Amino acid sequence: MSVTYLEAIREAQAVALRSDPRVYIYGQDIARHGGAFKATRDLARLFPGRVLDSPISEDAMVGSAVGAEIEGMRPIVEMQFADFSSVGFNQIVNQAATLYWRTGVPCPITIRLPSGGNPGSGPFHSQNLEAIYSHFPGLVVMTPATVEDAYSMLLEAVRLDDPVIYCEHKFLYNRLKADSLPENNLPTGQARVARSGRDVTVVAYSAMVHEALAAANKLAQEGLEVEVIDLRSVKPLDLDTVLASVARTGRLLCVAEAWPWGGVNAEVVARVAAEGFEFLDAPPLRINSIDTPAPYNPKLWAAHKPSSELIVRKLRELIVW
Amino acid sequence: MSVTYLEAIREAQAVALRSDPRVYIYGQDIARHGGAFKATRDLARLFPGRVLDSPISEDAMVGSAVGAEIEGMRPIVEMQFADFSSVGFNQIVNQAATLYWRTGVPCPITIRLPSGGNPGSGPFHSQNLEAIYSHFPGLVVMTPATVEDAYSMLLEAVRLDDPVIYCEHKFLYNRLKADSLPENNLPTGQARVARSGRDVTVVAYSAMVHEALAAANKLAQEGLEVEVIDLRSVKPLDLDTVLASVARTGRLLCVAEAWPWGGVNAEVVARVAAEGFEFLDAPPLRINSIDTPAPYNPKLWAAHKPSSELIVRKLRELIVW
Amino acid sequence: MLHTLKEPTREVVPPAFREQYVKAFNWMILARTVEEKLANLWRAGKVAGGVYTGKGQEAVSVAIGLALKPGDLFGPAIRDQAGRLAFGEPLIDAVRTYLGSRLGPMRGRDGNIHRGRLREGTFAMISHLGSLVSVVAGALLARRMRGEQNVVGATSMGDGATSTGAFHEGLNLAAVEKLPLVVVVTNNQYAYSTPNSRQFACHDLVDRAIGYGVEGYSMDGTDLKECLEVVHHAVGRAREGQGPQMIVASCLRLAGHAEHDDASYVDPRLFTSPLGRDCIDVARNYVLEQGWADAETVRQWRENAKAQVEEVALKVQRESGPDPADEDWCAYATRRFATFEASPS
Amino acid sequence: MLHTLKEPTREVVPPAFREQYVKAFNWMILARTVEEKLANLWRAGKVAGGVYTGKGQEAVSVAIGLALKPGDLFGPAIRDQAGRLAFGEPLIDAVRTYLGSRLGPMRGRDGNIHRGRLREGTFAMISHLGSLVSVVAGALLARRMRGEQNVVGATSMGDGATSTGAFHEGLNLAAVEKLPLVVVVTNNQYAYSTPNSRQFACHDLVDRAIGYGVEGYSMDGTDLKECLEVVHHAVGRAREGQGPQMIVASCLRLAGHAEHDDASYVDPRLFTSPLGRDCIDVARNYVLEQGWADAETVRQWRENAKAQVEEVALKVQRESGPDPADEDWCAYATRRFATFEASPS
Ligand SMILES: Cc1ncc(C[n+]2csc(CCOP(=O)(O)OP(=O)(O)O)c2C)c(N)n1
Ligand SMILES: Cc1ncc(C[n+]2csc(CCOP(=O)(O)OP(=O)(O)O)c2C)c(N)n1
Ligand SMILES: [Mg+2]
Numbered sequence A, B: 001m002s003v004t005y006l007e008a009i010r011e012a013q014a015v016a017l018r019s020d021p022r023v024y025i026y027g028q029d030i031a032r033h034g035g036a037f038k039a040t041r042d043l044a045r046l047f048p049g050r051v052l053d054s055p056i057s058e059d060a061m062v063g064s065a066v067g068a069e070i071e072g073m074r075p076i077v078e079m080q081f082a083d084f085s086s087v088g089f090n091q092i093v094n095q096a097a098t099l100y101w102r103t104g105v106p107c108p109i110t111i112r113l114p115s116g117g118n119p120g121s122g123p124f125h126s127q128n129l130e131a132i133y134s135h136f137p138g139l140v141v142m143t144p145a146t147v148e149d150a151y152s153m154l155l156e157a158v159r160l161d162d163p164v165i166y167c168e169h170k171f172l173y174n175r176l177k178a179d180s181l182p183e184n185n186l187p188t189g190q191a192r193v194a195r196s197g198r199d200v201t202v203v204a205y206s207a208m209v210h211e212a213l214a215a216a217n218k219l220a221q222e223g224l225e226v227e228v229i230d231l232r233s234v235k236p237l238d239l240d241t242v243l244a245s246v247a248r249t250g251r252l253l254c255v256a257e258a259w260p261w262g263g264v265n266a267e268v269v270a271r272v273a274a275e276g277f278e279f280l281d282a283p284p285l286r287i288n289s290i291d292t293p294a295p296y297n298p299k300l301w302a303a304h305k306p307s308s309e310l311i312v313r314k315l316r317e318l319i320v321w
Numbered sequence C, D: 001m002l003h004t005l006k007e008p009t010r011e012v013v014p015p016a017f018r019e020q021y022v023k024a025f026n027w028m029i030l031a032r033t034v035e036e037k038l039a040n041l042w043r044a045g046k047v048a049g050g051v052y053t054g055k056g057q058e059a060v061s062v063a064i065g066l067a068l069k070p071g072d073l074f075g076p077a078i079r080d081q082a083g084r085l086a087f088g089e090p091l092i093d094a095v096r097t098y099l100g101s102r103l104g105p106m107r108g109r110d111g112n113i114h115r116g117r118l119r120e121g122t123f124a125m126i127s128h129l130g131s132l133v134s135v136v137a138g139a140l141l142a143r144r145m146r147g148e149q150n151v152v153g154a155t156s157m158g159d160g161a162t163s164t165g166a167f168h169e170g171l172n173l174a175a176v177e178k179l180p181l182v183v184v185v186t187n188n189q190y191a192y193s194t195p196n197s198r199q200f201a202c203h204d205l206v207d208r209a210i211g212y213g214v215e216g217y218s219m220d221g222t223d224l225k226e227c228l229e230v231v232h233h234a235v236g237r238a239r240e241g242q243g244p245q246m247i248v249a250s251c252l253r254l255a256g257h258a259e260h261d262d263a264s265y266v267d268p269r270l271f272t273s274p275l276g277r278d279c280i281d282v283a284r285n286y287v288l289e290q291g292w293a294d295a296e297t298v299r300q301w302r303e304n305a306k307a308q309v310e311e312v313a314l315k316v317q318r319e320s321g322p323d324p325a326d327e328d329w330c331a332y333a334t335r336r337f338a339t340f341e342a343s344p345s
């Protein structure tokens, strides 16, 4: 048996629905149609009345999920694309994120954001918004990079008593496969060493983990040992694992597909610079997408986002600093 | 004559209306009532038909401003509080921010965000959203800290061909006074050395510049020379001025009222760490508000945000590192 | 689909209604009294931020609180002191929340009208207007999914809030799901300083009901009798499974937007128009007319309200405020996540 | 306030109308033809992303484009190929934009239906449904402030887009300002896979008009004659200063949501209902009936359209795509701001 990243997401939802009567899923075209990406394929049939098509109303989708969880449910909201969560933004950052802090009543909702670029997706179907949501207190932001994490982190998202922004990367949906789904996994808030190496640390998350691994493989042929850390969740962010790595390598490169101003890369670098200053033998560097919207044309798109080639080049600079 | 920060904002709008027939102002309660904070006092009377009350529709307020500027106007949109821009978020980050890049047609709109905390304002009338807007390509984000900048930067915002998020700090409205308004000023994208010093660099913006200056005054009595840099705009962000300062002092503390994850502080630290690594004699540090919503109770609020006392303490740590 | 109960029959008044009316009137007095006290505390510099009162809107608000039953849900708006009390919110909640007390339901973290007791069915609004509509709708959806029958959720808002996308999306969602949601729009002619003419262009906001496919009513918000009848009827329809109900009440905001606002922008003619009637005066006259109480009894009721308010205000002012040092600075229910984020101190 | 022109008189057809009808029919054919070509290119792997066609909706769309005059404004939606052409968008724009050409109006930066020529009055939509309503409204506000009379702005959307807060806020704003805005809602029974029954609960979306205080019309979107008449009338009313106009056209989406979608969720009975009529067939029959052309002439028109499309497609496919190396990676009109932000390469 082989299972894709997308199937893992579907399967996690099936398990959540099966094992917890409080779970339901709400989103556009997710019932009979199984969703724009088929992440809920068949679930409406298997779980009647618990997978509901919503109107095109992202604000109300999120607001209603908050109301439902106050009354004891554990909703999963599917945004058709991460980019459209901008319309539900207010309910996410002001209603859901603050609820527990204001009232003491937890807010266990999961919002799935199909994120990131694909050739031909263009400026409004390619966004990476993890930095936006991480800035707001009260939100948990997950960014699974593997089939295993896509599965186990979504299950954990549903179990957690906090609102979770679950950023699933569309580029990985059908490209990533695993042999089986895990029974257990690291808890959220713990990063993973995706590849060990002693020369330089690359911190990445979501699809960029794979670009980083490709770069590491490339450089391994030249005898360079690159350690790759997969953050898994970007809020909370596991600095300990990063620091332990930088303490060994002395060198740090952060890679993210998001735009360059602020965001995960800046946060990681700022923390390492503050708390691991003495470990650093070279300036900590960052790679992001270019500071423009994501272009539609596939060639432009490929140049807009970080690639393994670019990572290789930057690592070569870094290593000789 | 003495003029407050708030009066400077009103005056800049009066000048813009007077000197450019394309300028109009749109917002809730801004016409006859002169706005919740009186930033448009009397302007509706002085400029008939050009200061318009909007319905409570932040999405449409911003959308309509984009439409109007496409047809040659230069709108100023007043959000009643920065916090409510979350409802206009989609039109800001997707419609306005991308317009020039997508179509080649510039997007000269100014969105005024009354920002920041005041005693008793609570979680939804205190927010600092500069990090959110800075993350999106295409937006200019201004954070004036002085009466002079409040005036000249707002005039520049209206003149610029890009969408400007103008973050005016409510705490400064009536507390800050100047003798007169400037004829000229630094251009946007250029930071200002608010106070010179050779021992340590504090980078701040908006209201926190004054907390930093208070801390610097305090430490000056102990013979410590703190350099304070006022970023003025956080996107674009003037790294050169910051680097030049850190090159002299070797020490950096960034102070912002916004939440800790990501944001201006992280961006500044990450850039300095990358481009000024060899200048740093100590870890670059940050101070932000606590990672919860801003509390309503004034005592809690005072403990939630950075204060000059906290800055003094951190600087003392930093200086002996 | 559009019902108007503008002229309900006034002849036969059953004893149960009399009891209801008198109870409502007393809640209205208590609401007015506590808000006057809060305004005084504000003028004395004891309340941070603003004080927002429901003066002139107590009849509409109390009718909501009384039409709901225990187990129902209520999402109040800015001017719902009367409805909150009638639905069961303890009087002390308002005072504690305005004074930022740690003992109040918001523990000093949020203030004034941003309060609620979620476990008792009163939602705590965020400031963003319109955003409770979908929350209450979602709560009703949950109740249905959990198999609970016989529940109603009501939410209240002003004329201005109807211009928000959140209102539209929330009501439409509720209509699609045919949820037992009662939306009460109190058209007090202004949203802060903005008159109806700059807020909407339809003849009456109730004209929106048909476009959502929900039942609509307009009522005189100054007349407690009409308010009790119409809201009771609409809540009943919702409870019977007739789907969302939209009520538009007309009246005038008889105070500033908040205490700091002198409301000088209000058209003075409105005060002398039928919209400008004070619903408490109208109710008092009705009670006297019907012979349900004499002037002395009404005076007694007022004294009683005053005594309650004074006692509570005194008590709360004696309570100590929150201490930042033992504040629990954690925005996460998952406590271990708190340690991950830097919190300078 | 609610007009229905469901049964316009069909007797007298003035020559100007005949000319208009035939012109419209030809634009419809051209739109259908170019979209079929784009679908073919997509199947051949030459188009990245999706292809979204207006099959079955050409009558509504073309009526908008033809009712507007040069100098008017148009904010098209997903399925407005016909209206775009009729309003003056060059045929090549569609092909270039779908193929990501640098020479198209979006220069490869945005694709497919996300195109426009702002200086010629056609707005370029972002993906977020409903968000053009306020943009077009604001453009009309600007025209008024600049003293321009006699201008109309039209914007188009689907049934699903009416559930967005943006639609509500935009139309309400336009109504308050009494702007010459024509909103055309094409109810093609589905929003992607979601049927009307899960999207709204009112009887007919035109029932929303009264709640905004705007004039409303419903029309048969499969009948070109009715579309031309109703849209012409509404645009005229807007131009005369009667404020926003809302038209709801009924029809069926005769293709998938996009080419990758087989639309298997569509209720098959709809295809054989009056809603399922293909507006191009209806128009063709009408032209033949009226004796305005014979079958051979119609065939000729189709051939003509095909030739135009093939020529354009060939030309665009020969053009070279954008080169990332000389792409101008700058999101700011203020060019000096570009240098401030790191752009890795
Ligand atoms: C989305 C949003 N925008 C702006 C505000 C600021 N604001 C608070 S109350 C208010 C006026 C509300 O008017 P209305 O809904 O009529 O209620 P009323 O105060 O008249 O009871 C405004 C504009 C807000 N709270 N939310
Ligand atoms: C705010 C928003 N949410 C979701 C989407 C994804 N989406 C694109 S088209 C579509 C369906 C649109 O349906 P309708 O408005 O009826 O237009 P039609 O496709 O039927 O012409 C959806 C849900 C979007 N573009 N914008
Ligand atoms: Mg009002």
Ligand SMILES: [Mg+2]
Binding pocket: D158, D159, D160, D186, D187, D188, D189, D190, D191, D192
């Ligand atoms: Mg549709």
